[in-house]
Amino acid sequence: xxxxxxxxxxxxxxxxxxxxxxxxxxxxxxxxxxxxxxxxxxxxxxxxxxxxxxxxxxxxxxxxxxxxxxxxxxxxxxxxxxxxxxxxxxxxxxxxxxxxxxxxxxxxxxxxxxxxxxxxxxxxxxxxxxxxxxxxxxxxxxxxxxxxxxxxxxxxxxxxxxxxxxxxxxxxxxxxxxxx
Amino acid sequence: xxxxxxxxxxxxxxxxxxxxxxxxxxxxxxxxxxxxxxxxxxxxxxxxxxxxxxxxxxxxxxxxxxxxxxxxxxxxxxxxxxxxxxxxxxxxxxxxxxxxxxxxxxxxxxxxxxxxxxxxxxxxxxxxxxxxxxxxxxxxxxxxxxxxxxxxxxxxxxxxxxxxxxxxxxxxxxxxxxxx
DNA sequence: ACCCTACGTGTCATTTTTGACATGTCAATC
DNA sequence: GATTGACATGTCAAAAATGACACGTAGGGT
Numbered sequence: 001x002x003x004x005x006x007x008x009x010x011x012x013x014x015x016x017x018x019x020x021x022x023x024x025x026x027x028x029x030x031x032x033x034x035x036x037x038x039x040x041x042x043x044x045x046x047x048x049x050x051x052x053x054x055x056x057x058x059x060x061x062x063x064x065x066x067x068x069x070x071x072x073x074x075x076x077x078x079x080x081x082x083x084x085x086x087x088x089x090x091x092x093x094x095x096x097x098x099x100x101x102x103x104x105x106x107x108x109x110x111x112x113x114x115x116x117x118x119x120x121x122x123x124x125x126x127x128x129x130x131x132x133x134x135x136x137x138x139x140x141x142x143x144x145x146x147x148x149x150x151x152x153x154x155x156x157x158x159x160x161x162x163x164x165x166x167x168x169x170x171x172x173x174x175x176x177x178x179x180x
Numbered sequence: 181x182x183x184x185x186x187x188x189x190x191x192x193x194x195x196x197x198x199x200x201x202x203x204x205x206x207x208x209x210x211x212x213x214x215x216x217x218x219x220x221x222x223x224x225x226x227x228x229x230x231x232x233x234x235x236x237x238x239x240x241x242x243x244x245x246x247x248x249x250x251x252x253x254x255x256x257x258x259x260x261x262x263x264x265x266x267x268x269x270x271x272x273x274x275x276x277x278x279x280x281x282x283x284x285x286x287x288x289x290x291x292x293x294x295x296x297x298x299x300x301x302x303x304x305x306x307x308x309x310x311x312x313x314x315x316x317x318x319x320x321x322x323x324x325x326x327x328x329x330x331x332x333x334x335x336x337x338x339x340x341x342x343x344x345x346x347x348x349x350x351x352x353x354x355x356x357x358x359x360x
Numbered sequence: 361a362c363c364c365t366a367c368g369t370g371t372c373a374t375t376t377t378t379g380a381c382a383t384g385t386c387a388a389t390c
Numbered sequence: 391g392a393t394t395g396a397c398a399t400g401t402c403a404a405a406a407a408t409g410a411c412a413c414g415t416a417g418g419g420t
Contacts, residue, residue, distance in 0.1 A: 001378095001406075002275050009282035019368050027269070034278035036271060041407060043370060063368050063415045078285055082294060087276065087301045089207070091216060095182050095270035098214035101331050102189035105258055114262060121267045151281050154345050161341040165334050181376075181408095199398050221377060223400060243385045243398050 002091065003045050006035045008054060008070055008078045013147045015058055015069035018043050029129065029151040033158060049074070100166070108173040115166045115173075122159040122166075129155045182271065183225050186215045188234060188250055188258045193327045195238050195249035198223050209309065209331040213338060229254070280346070288353040295346045295353075302339040302346075309335045 010021055010030070022039035025031040046068060049055045054074035058067040070078075100118065103111045133152040190201055190210070202219035205211040226248060229235045234254035238247040250258075280298065283291045313332040 002273075002278055003406085005282065006278055009278075009285060012282075012285040017368075018370095022368095030278075030281060032272060034272070034274050034281050036269075036273065038408070039369080040371085040409075061368095065368060075285065078282065079290075082279060082282055082286060083290060087279075087297055089216075090275035091273050092212060092214070092275065093182075093216065093271050093273035094214050095272065096267065097334065098182055098186055098189075098210075099262060100334065101210060101214055101327060102185065102192075102258065102262055104327055104330055105189060105192040105255065106262060110259075110263060117267055147281060147284055150284055150349065153348065154277065154280065157341045157345050158338070161337045165337050168333065169330065183376085197398075198400095202398095218378070219399080220379075220401085241398095245398060 002035060003037055003041060004049055004054075005078060005081055006030070006037070007042070007045060007049060008074050010147065011055055011068055011070040012075060012078060015067050017061070017065050017067050018046050019065065021046070029132070029148065029155050032125075033151060033155050096162075100162075100169075103169070111173055112170050115170050119163055119166050122162050126156050126159040126163075129159070182215060183217055183221060184229055184234075185258060185261055186210070186217070187222070187225060187229060188254050190327065191235055191248055191250040192255060192258060195247050197241070197245045197247050198226050199245065201226070201248075209312070209328065209335050212305075213331060213335050276342075280342075280349075283349070291353055292350050295350050299343055299346050302342050306336050306339040306343075309339070 006025065007021055010016060010024060018039070022037075022042045025035060025037040025042060026039065031037065046055065050057065050068070052073075054071060054077055055068045056071050058069050060066055096118070100115075103114060106114070129152045133149065133156065186205065187201055190196060190204060198219070202217075202222045205215060205217040205222060206219065211217065226235065230237060230248070232253075234251060234257055235248045236251050238249050240246055276298070280295075283294060286294070309332045313329065313336065
């Protein structure tokens, strides 16, 4: 149950609306690499956090839009979550990686086809992330965009690792095909 | 809902028991990097797969242990899942990465402390994976251990990416601290 | 003026996952 | 011979996530 912490983290850098939070977690780098969630989980969770006093309502905007900000209690909760508990066994769901592992059940030619597709995909994604990264200057830890900067940088590196792994796997499969 | 596919994938390389499957998904490389699950989800899911005829029961062993094997139908299901649907927006939950992103809410010194802890952790994990990897020879795609080999190789690379990202982040934070 | 799209927030039933509890077996150590 | 720990499989209530549905608004283009 890390969704509340993801929301607190996003709100810790700057106040946002439920819509913006949902978008980041559904399509943005944070959703892609760390914790994906749809708006149907976000809105109820925001109300729970509001009830616990970990976030505060900052009034209405244009279309019933409500902006939330983290409270001191919320910040304390987040900090203790980060500092206190150890780097133990954590929740993990990574569908793309699962699919890559499963590739060994296909015959080598098909597996290679899929791996090439994966490479194209991470290349496109990495290019987009690089563009995003270029927009943040060297604003890293505080500043309203430090969060996105860290995420984009991680994304580029994670994609690169996948890319190189896929190339390695293609090589292995090719080798296996020619030496039966 | 990729758990059934994870199980089919594991069973595609060699028959296993629910206990072995649970262990791999709870503590092994597949669980760590691709899809974590406890035995409480695995056993019911196995019975569902059995009901659908995607896996078959291969009789009992020592302590009521039951070994399952993938069926032809199961293999077809798995292959079409891998080949047919596109590399679209997928499920993603990665608690360690989420925590790293959130680090920007701590003050730089605390963030650096946590990052060093992360580095130690991935180093230890990578060392273990390298040991595991060494045990599989160059048996890659078929063979009973191709699966684990792919997973271990990916794990080493993913850990390496995290390691380098953490080093980069420490550098950024240090820079920020000295230039206020 | 009209239409379309993105904005914006929500509910609710169904499906999935988690965590606590339950139960028994085999092998090795003391 | 007793105890301990890993092996082995399950149930069930509670919590969380998903997907379908629902409703209204502001702005841009034609």
